Amino acid sequence: MGVVIIDGSTVRAFVADEEHFKKSVDEKFAALDLNNDGVLSRTELRKAFESMRLIEAHFGVDVATPPEQLTKLYDSIFDKFDCDNSGTVDLDEFRSQMKEIMLAIADGLGSCPIQMVLEDDDPSFLKQAAELEVSKLNNAS
Ligand SMILES: [Ca+2]
Numbered sequence: 001m002g003v004v005i006i007d008g009s010t011v012r013a014f015v016a017d018e019e020h021f022k023k024s025v026d027e028k029f030a031a032l033d034l035n036n037d038g039v040l041s042r043t044e045l046r047k048a049f050e051s052m053r054l055i056e057a058h059f060g061v062d063v064a065t066p067p068e069q070l071t072k073l074y075d076s077i078f079d080k081f082d083c084d085n086s087g088t089v090d091l092d093e094f095r096s097q098m099k100e101i102m103l104a105i106a107d108g109l110g111s112c113p114i115q116m117v118l119e120d121d122d123p124s125f126l127k128q129a130a131e132l133e134v135s136k137l138n139n140a141s
């Protein structure tokens, strides 16, 4: 565990590192596909967002949001992911939306760095972005 400063360029570098990003997304997808049918259902995707804490970062939802409003929000997110309206999210849909979301977060961060505490069990993508930054710094020194 440690503290690292990240900003928009950190997140962008993470997404731009295609091999690494794809691997992270693929691993995340596999972990989220609880029943191993190769696609994410509405429930599985909702669990995903609850665990990734991306909603808070990207959509600015505060903790006091009423459950029915959250459900609406998750439904709208699911529809965004499910580009072909098949009722499930496949790996391609997941990859492209994750990329968009991460880039939107990068835009949101801009050049205003945020401080992140890295916890070992934190599954968030921002943490992975931060770790990539740390490993680059280590390599540079
Ligand atoms: Ca599934």
Ligand SMILES: [Ca+2]
Pocket: 081, 082, 083, 084, 085, 086, 087, 088, 089, 090, 093
């Ligand atoms: Ca679909």
